[in-house]
Amino acid sequence: MKKFVMGAIVGASLSLGASVLASNFPEVSFFPVKYIFNSVEKQLPEEYASLNYNGHAYVPIRFIAENTKMNIGYDDNAKEIIVNYGENGQPAAPVQLSEQVQPVASARLPYQALRGTFTYGNVVVTKEGSNSRVSFQLDNDIPDNEIGGNLTLYDSKANPLGNAVINHTFKAGISTYETVIPGDATNYKYVALGIGKSGGALLDRTTHPSTAEIENNAIKIIESKKVPANKIANLGDKILNVSRIISSMKLTDKEAAELVDNITSN
Template identity: 30%
Template sequence: MLNEKNIIGAVLGISISASSIAFASESIQALLFAVKFQFNVQGVEIGEEYKVLNYDGHAYVPIRFVAENIGAAIDYDTDNETIVIKNGPLDVMDPNYKGISVGNLILTRVGENTKVTGQLKMENMANEKNMVGANLSFYNERDEKIGEIAITRHDFGNVAKTFEAIGVGDFRAYSALKLHIGTVNGRITGGPINN
């Protein structure tokens, strides 16, 4: 004999089962894929923080790991729900200090501010432990400065290295930019660091 508690229990059980089926239809089952990586004949360990998946006979790899190992800059633009990868020439230079170039800039919004991800390379440096202090200034179409970031790292060299910095305000729609190298390995290169 069915009573009110049995009917309520049956209805709740059916509801939970139906929602589990609906949720399961939006998920996938993938297997962890034990694989090694090689970039330009050089073996690279993937590390514990990344996993490779095998789904339906296809390998799904961590895009940040791959992008960084091919020398690309990568970031995620939350406003546009887009993964941005740049791997072009580093073509921004300080006209007063040759040999250091910046490029592959990706600008994303972080609250009311702008996060700049990019790469810096130092030509003809013997090691990868060079310290750089630089400013990258962003200008609008009227040549007014609308934003600026500081670039400081201690491991720049002949290979392009990724940097990240946050500047005050939203200057993602900049028209021009200028690089100013203020210090290299603790030595002042000339002029004030702010443009």
């Protein structure tokens, strides 16, 4: 029991005294869970365990740290668990770009917000009763920037599952935004972030394109990914959704083809 408790709370290579375990740790139960890092499942080593206490999950911090590029240590004299991340006091880029849909060397986060210069990523959607809790990270260069918009979540066929409305003042750098939306959106595959307000003011739309112009522009975006004309014609009312996803997530030609095939196949 001592081995598993240490693994679940502070990591197996950190050593806590037996008296601490005996006096401070309540009864807990083990439960099987999967660990997903940036959409990649990682197996929990045998020396670690996940615990359930009073409805809360307690996870092995060393395992989490090793898979999120953090550095962890335990000071037995001071009884301190120390977590270091980033360089020179700056937060580390919270994802490995190689695990994103499309690596972008010049961006700290992999996706591009529509109608804005912001990048975003690390989208996490979890079930909460009959609702879904949505969180993501936004990279913002303007201090105390009041931003408005919405994050739309889509399934594998570009059907919208829900919109996370954003109306928040973000600090400069990478910040996490979290909200709850109605319904179950946990089976999402694609996202698109649209920004309509920055600096507390609505973004200026100097031109007002017609519906035909909007659709023609969407078709050009899809065509740029070498999608055949006959498949584009079969997208129907999904054309705008597909173009939004391609633009926002920077899909490769192969990924765009997969999306279109999912929609047009029987």
